Amino acid sequence: MSEATPLASLTTMRVGGPPRALLTATTPEEVVEAVASVDRAGEPLLVLGGGSNLLVADEGFAGTVVQVATRGITVESADACGGVVVRVAAGEVWDDVVARAVVEGWSGIEALSGIPGSTGATPVQNVGAYGQEVAQTVMHVRVWDRTEARLRTLFNADCEFTYRHSLLKESMRVAGQVTPRYVVLDVTFQLHPTELSQPIGYADLARGLGVEPGARVPLPEAREAVLEQRRRRGMVLDEADHDTWSCGSFFTNPILPREQYAELVARAAARLGATGPVPPKFPGGDGMVKTSAAWLIDKAGFAKGHGLPGPAALSTKHTLALTNRGSARAADLVALAREVRAGVREAFGVTLVNEPVLVGLSL
Numbered sequence: 486m487s488e489a490t491p492l493a494s495l496t497t498m499r500v501g502g503p504p505r506a507l508l509t510a511t512t513p514e515e516v517v518e519a520v521a522s523v524d525r526a527g528e529p530l531l532v533l534g535g536g537s538n539l540l541v542a543d544e545g546f547a548g549t550v551v552q553v554a555t556r557g558i559t560v561e562s563a564d565a566c567g568g569v570v571v572r573v574a575a576g577e578v579w580d581d582v583v584a585r586a587v588v589e590g591w592s593g594i595e596a597l598s599g600i601p602g603s604t605g606a607t608p609v610q611n612v613g614a615y616g617q618e619v620a621q622t623v624m625h626v627r628v629w630d631r632t633e634a635r636l637r638t639l640f641n642a643d644c645e646f647t648y649r650h651s652l653l654k655e656s657m658r659v660a661g662q663v664t665p666r667y668v669v670l671d672v673t674f675q676l677h678p679t680e681l682s683q684p685i686g687y688a689d690l691a692r693g694l695g696v697e698p699g700a701r702v703p704l705p706e707a708r709e710a711v712l713e714q715r716r717r718r719g720m721v722l723d724e725a726d727h728d729t730w731s732c733g734s735f736f737t738n739p740i741l742p743r744e745q746y747a748e749l750v751a752r753a754a755a756r757l758g759a760t761g762p763v764p765p766k767f768p769g770g771d772g773m774v775k776t777s778a779a780w781l782i783d784k785a786g787f788a789k790g791h792g793l794p795g796p797a798a799l800s801t802k803h804t805l806a807l808t809n810r811g812s813a814r815a816a817d818l819v820a821l822a823r824e825v826r827a828g829v830r831e832a833f834g835v836t837l838v839n840e841p842v843l844v845g846l847s848l
């Protein structure tokens with residue numbers, strides 16, 4: 486056990502003070518024991534994977550961090566009917582799992598290449614990119630239920646996956662905690678046994694591949710094209726590139742009732758001219774409209790690199806990423822996030838919602 490490791494050294498945003506205690510668990514039994522003992526003691530708990538979706542206060546965390554460092558990828562079954570059923574330990578690095586799937590000819594997660602962090606965190610916010618999300622391939626999730634103090638299996642439908650959300654994430658909001666009620670021990674995916682990608686569902690990606698949307702390409706080509714797109718946007722971790730000292734996208738894309746989207750269009754016309762650009766519009770489910778947070782930020786007047794030279798600034802490659810230029814503190818990032826959120830609200834009447842989990846902080 487160590488008491489002083491600052492969370493800055495365990496998170497991709499590279500800010501945050503030390504926790505009261507840090508435990509590293511390398512087996513599912515150790516994860517359960519560590520989590521259960523912290524909960525029994527009534528201590529605040531932060532379960533940590535790769536630290537790529539966390540913004541931690543400069544004061545640190547007044548509780549215990551349990552770092553999940555379990556390993557293991559097991560093929561449970563593989564046949565033409567049921568597909569390839571693969572169980573992955575929560576602590577496995579997600580991109581290693583995707584790379585293995587591409588090599589093995591397991592299709593269904595190739596568009597999620599290059600996303601940092603652990604496999605156990607992927608169901609928490611239903612990780613997604615380039616037209617795929619884990620909700621499409623998660624079969625079930627084995628969890629430790631902290632409330633009932635027992636092991637459980639949550640099937641896909643139990644997880645209540647929606648855009649960047651799930652039962653697990655919701656359980657944090659309900660309890661006002663930074664760790665879900667359900668601590669993930671392993672995730673079982675059902676993948677397609679084929680050398681071809683799933684249909685390319687993202688226009689830019691299709692263009693990069695030189696194919697029509699909906700086409701299928703060899704898995705390695707799909708992975709390379711995704712990584713190429715991500716690198717251009719500063720969305721692949723690179724120690725030398727401050728544009729990647731981030732949590733990825735800092736705000737989720739707003740999902741608005743139709744009337745609010747119409748109001749947004751009117752405000753955009755008033756601000757940008759009647760023949761000016763129109764806010765992007767995607768289906769948001771249940772008659773809702775999803776629009777683009779990056780578009781709103783840009784059109785509210787925050788260009789790429791806003792805030793440079795720092796210490797905190799928007800990425801020079803993508804307006805949606807808040808980045809640490811080297812010496813930022815959590816307070817600098819929170820100030821920037823508030824500025825952007827207030828600017829977008831004033832310009833368009835839309836309140837952006839943060840995607841990363843805030844530890845000891847609020848916007």
Ligand SMILES: Cc1cc2nc3c(=O)[nH]c(=O)nc-3n(C[C@H](O)[C@H](O)[C@H](O)COP(=O)(O)OP(=O)(O)OC[C@H]3O[C@@H](n4cnc5c(N)ncnc54)[C@H](O)[C@@H]3O)c2cc1C
Binds near residue numbers: 603722
């Ligand atoms: C450069 C960059 C690009 C990114 N791109 C994307 C993207 O394209 N799409 C996307 O969806 N996300 C993206 N992200 C966000 C992030 O990578 C994902 O959310 C990732 O799944 C977080 O995993 P992690 O292990 O780092 O979680 P952490 O940051 O360690 O934890 C995040 C939350 O999950 C909880 N958690 C972690 N492990 C477990 C577990 N085993 N059981 C229960 N709860 C757990 C934590 O308690 C915390 O509440 C990006 C981040 C960065 C830095």
